[in-house]
Amino acid sequence: MAVSERRGLARWSPAEWGQRLLLLLLCGGCSGRIHRLVLTGEKRADIPLNNFGFYTNGSLEVDMSLLQLGLQKTEEKQPLVGFSLTRVRSGSIQSYSDLEVCPLQKNSTNLLVLFLINTKDLQVQVQRYGEQKKLFISPGLLPEAPPKPGLPKPEHMISPKVDSGTNTTLDKDKSKPTASQGDQQVQDLSGQDKELILGLGHLNNSYNFSFHVVIGSRAEEGQYSLTFHNCYNLIPGREHPFNITVMIREKNPEGFLSAAEIPLFKLYMVMSACFLAAGIFWVSILCKNTYKVFKIHWLMAALAFTKSISLLFHSINYYFINSQGHPIEGLAVMHYITHLLKGALLFITIALIGSGWAFVKYVLSDKEKKIFGIVIPLQVLANVAYVVIESREEGASDYGLWKEIFFLVDLICCGAILFPVVWSIRHLQDASGTDGKVAVNLAKLKLFRHYYVMVICYVYFTRIIAILLQVAMPFQWQWLYQLLVEVSTLAFFVLTGYKFQPAGDNPYLQLPQEDEEDLQVAEIMTDSGFREGLSKVNQSASGRELL
Known part of the structure; x- marks a missing residue:
């Protein structure tokens, strides 16, 4: 998997260049549609994570297993760290014209869903915008597919790792429906419910949580972009280095390829x-x-x-x-x-x-x-x-x-x-x-x-x-x-x-x-x-x- 390092390219010696290029050739097969991104000492305010075209019943799974902000606890009234899910135009990526305004505090018509990480209350507020009747959001990851046809699906789901003091919040979230795409989750996670609360795990100075999104109808099909925001780093010169480890799994009904990439196997x-x-x-x-x-x-x-x-x-x-x-x-x-x-x-x-x-x-x-x-x-x-x-x-x-x-x-x-x-x-x-x-x-x-x-x-x-x-x-x-x-x-x-x-x-x-x-x-x-x-x-x- 790709691991990013905050190191200047100009400081690489010729031997390091050769070693890194050889490593890329040997590990090139690690890239795919199951992503694992590890960032240490990161200072960017906005980190684009993926750009993927989803068909009906396509799914996006995100597991943030580690987040270390590297700053003292603040009394911010509104969270300044989180994810945004946006439907973008074909062949483009989401951009933010006003770099001084936090996208998590900006009610933009382009934003579909915001996942606001509240480290004070140990919860993740899910805010939705626009009409999303069949865009289902649930905590945890989707159950793994059965190894053989005919076997029942395992009821496996990743939950946040928490300290002893957060059980109340998580028990409430665990009781919610998982990945079954039945009628039960329509009542709780449909577009009519504009806000959802997910549990945020806290362990050893780091935070973790996971969620998944399912495209439930043709009206919700499109090109989606997922971005991580740390608005504490918006002001130049006052950035706070942070560490993050996130796993992203994107899937369409026909496989792990984006909608635009499905025909490429036959084309090539x-x-x-x-x-x-x-x-x-x-x-x-x-x-x-x-x-x-x-x-x-x-x-x-x-x-x-x-x-x-x-x-x-x-x-x-x-x-x-x-x-x-x-x-x-x-x-x-x-x-x-x-x-x-x-x-x-x-x-x-x-x-x-x-x-x-x-x-x-x-x-x-x-x-x-x-x-x-x-x-x-x-x-x-x-x-x-x-x-x-x-x-x-x-x-x-x-x-x-x-x-x-x-x-x-x-x-x-x-x-x-x-x-x-x-x-x-x-x-x-x-x-x-x-x-x-x-x-x-x-x-x-x-x-x-x-x-x-x-x-x-x-x-x-x-x-x-x-x-x-x-x-x-x-x-x-x-x-x-x-x-x-x-x-x-x-x-x-x-x-x-x-x-x-x-x-x-x-x-x-x-x-x-x-x-x-x-x-x-x-x-x-x-x-x-x-x-x-x-x-x-x-x-x-x-x-x-x-x-």
Whole structure:
């Protein structure tokens, strides 16, 4: 499970970085839809805990096993510590515009339920807002499912651990209905009852309690966000460090996946098969045209197969998350490894094709080498950030930092890989008027411009437009974002392969057919940026020998 530490990233030594990244790879399978978050020395006022799409009969279980506030008992008239449950818009998270106002004291229309922790009276006040006729809230956790069909469900429920002086409050709460979704709890926990009192356990300077929420009708379906608030830390410079340990279990009738993630198992499996078929078809084309095949063609094939394997492991991960609440550790590690390879291969291939390597020239210039030296490490960093995000809980202290690193670095890489394409277009423009092969160079120039447009469309669609569409989609259709991204990636692969296929009439691959004295390419001038330090190359050899 993810454990957050309040430690500055800048103070990590290289050895600590390596150890932590290795630990993330080995423990990546610990993440899932059964969350356990442990925060020590935390100073944040608001901690987002989860964001989950629930269908009818879906359930949210929360067990706060430890809360140490680290401050003296106060005489506040209204509790300043607690949880809020909010229904958020699709593709977004709950935000608080006024940072100086405690959300627990603010009657906002976005808030559905507040769980106010009253440490003085050792109770948790549940305040509800709006019409919630079928949103059932009960103390404790849901009973565990029977191990085999036909066996009775065990009447097991977690109750707060308390000192001897709190039995009266807890006995009153224990007498309330547990997780049976019958008519009995409708009378006590329906939307008509606006306030409910739960017991708060107190043991060894720490507090604990648990509750669960059941979505009882289609009117209550939606994307829900759970947040922990400590309003004592709202004033900067006067924060009180506190410790909290909380377990969260989210479940829909079909499994542990959110409403938007349920179709992803089948989606990734189908797309894996599509990329595998595209890779096999591409290899068959290469085997039939051995004379015109370059090394970059085999690199494109390796990218298609790596993408297929990555999607396969991703699909299997979602299957086990849905059935068990967490993936299999070994399969999760394989998914992260193939994802790292796929990301690196994708940007290497796009940059090599965009620079005209093997199709226009056979040596990278100094500028292009610098681009590769920047883009590839950044892409590795972006993929490492993705692994960290997948392995961390949403409420972890550094979760937001790694998410911002991933988004920023990915955009930088996408912008940087456009430079080689632009330099190739400049080279072809200059060459069309200097080497006498105007027709061939103009044809290559036109196709390189098409490829430049393809890269632009792919980057903008997968990074910007698809995200905007995700915000506009209903919560149960959020999986269409992944569908659009994967389909656009497959289309980009297919179009790239079509333009660079080893065919005799492909302008990219045409070699000048002239006299012996003209079978040498003129020394490429250095004024175009990426042609520095290149010498004449004898074209009498085949394309394979040139590589």
